Amino acid sequence: MDASVLIVGAGPTGLVLALWLTKQGVPVRIIDQTAGPGATSRALAVQARTLELYRQLDLADAVVAKGYAVPGVRLWLGGREAARIPFAAIASDLTPYGFLHIFPQDEHERLLIERLAALRVAVERSTELLGYAEDGGRVSARLRGPDGAERTAEAAFIAGCDGAHSAVRAGSAVGYPGAAYPQTFYVADVAGAGPAFNGDLNIELDQSDFLAVFPLADGGRVRLIGAIRQDDGRDLDKLSFDDISDRAKRLLRLEVETVNWFSTYRISHRVADHFRRGRTFLLGDAAHIHTPVGGQGMNTGIGDAINLAWKLAAVLAGRAPDALLDSFEAERRAFALRLVQTTDRFFNVAAAEGRLAEIVRTRIAPIALPLAAKLEPARDYLFRTISQITLNYRGEGLAEGRAGAVHGGDRMPWVKAGAGDNHQALAAIGWSAHVYGAADDGLRQWSEARRVPLAVFPWEKPMGHAGLRENALYLIRPDTYVALAETAQSVDAVERFFARTQIRP
Known part of the structure; x- marks a missing residue:
């Protein structure tokens, strides 16, 4: 295969997907019909949640500094x-x-392209997807390059990040x-x-x-x-x-x-009828589109990319079954439906x-x-x-339990801890566990044996205000959402979670 994942579309959604996959060791190809990144942009806002997630690739400070x-x-x-x-x-x-951050999409794209280039991945410009088909355990795509010649590319999966008029969505016959x-x-x-x-x-x-x-x-x-x-x-x-x-x-x-x-x-x-069909995934405007009021569109596409990236990496590495990829549609499509309804209501009132x-x-x-x-x-x-x-994924297959006000599926709340904050412990892309208070020896031994980093924060009152419970255990997914919240530090509960989902952290 030419790559594990063929990404069609080099806007922020496709670029973020390529960055997160490459950082996890997944070979990608990313193509785009345009000759270069845009010189103008409609999308402006980079929301707080996006900046939080950008800390995983040391992107947040650069975006804040440039915007x-x-x-x-x-x-x-x-x-x-x-x-x-x-x-x-x-x-x-x-x-x-805690602010509204303005960083125009054209500048945003250039920064993402620079970071991707530093990882030795270049966007293949003036390259068009003509069609594709699943062939057993892979995708075979027909591409037209800048020289006009047609070539075939093979990948394990294809990701449509190619906008509202998505060729990938058309090729998968998914309704919109x-x-x-x-x-x-x-x-x-x-x-x-x-x-x-x-x-x-x-x-x-x-x-x-x-x-x-x-x-x-x-x-x-x-x-x-x-x-x-x-x-x-x-x-x-x-x-x-x-x-x-x-x-x-x-x-x-x-x-x-x-x-x-x-x-x-x-x-x-x-909103597309499906975000996954076989080896095809739809993200960003290819999957959902709505009024620009609220500055949600670009950020939602970036959220799609980060949600999918860790799951693809786990499946391709043999650390999770293919069924894990179904959770991408379950989690992100439900959010897209809620978002479109919310922005519709707001815009209809405003206009x-x-x-x-x-x-x-x-x-x-x-x-x-x-x-x-x-x-x-x-x-x-x-x-x-x-x-x-x-945004949360409560009630989905990768969410269990409750400790304090925090449910499985919630974003891990942010709190100041010592000279920093608890999200600093989430900078690496991978599974981790948090305890706010004291961790028992059994949990520490499990963490070392399983190679799941354990962060222990001395209890402070603001942690309770944020909804956390003293001495509870929070198992955290690679995208910094809580997978399991347990009032007791039950290693057995964690093992049951991984056995049920068939994920090996």
């Missing part, structure tokens, strides 16, 4: 700022990344039900000045068309994102920035000096028409949102949802 941590969100009404919600007051005890939003979206990269160039995310509430200004790292440049309705009589495919900029300039008091680039696009809300919707946006929201931000439960819920740290 911009947004300190808060400002709501605008009638051409004036109506309210400000600071992020620092929301998430300082939930994650080391859903519908298009009635709005056309636009994005403009502009330089200028004005009160909305304040370093915060600025959202305008007056009109039923979504309108937001996202700050960028250099301070004098922002990304303007909005939605345009279909019923205004214009040819939306031929719009220019001048056609849509009046409202943004008036309601957000923008003084635009330079338009670096401008584009329009349509978006749908869809709804009518007198009632106008009252909610212009009179209730500017008062209710800042008040909600002062309430800890409301702040936590808002940040946990958007940042994806609330």
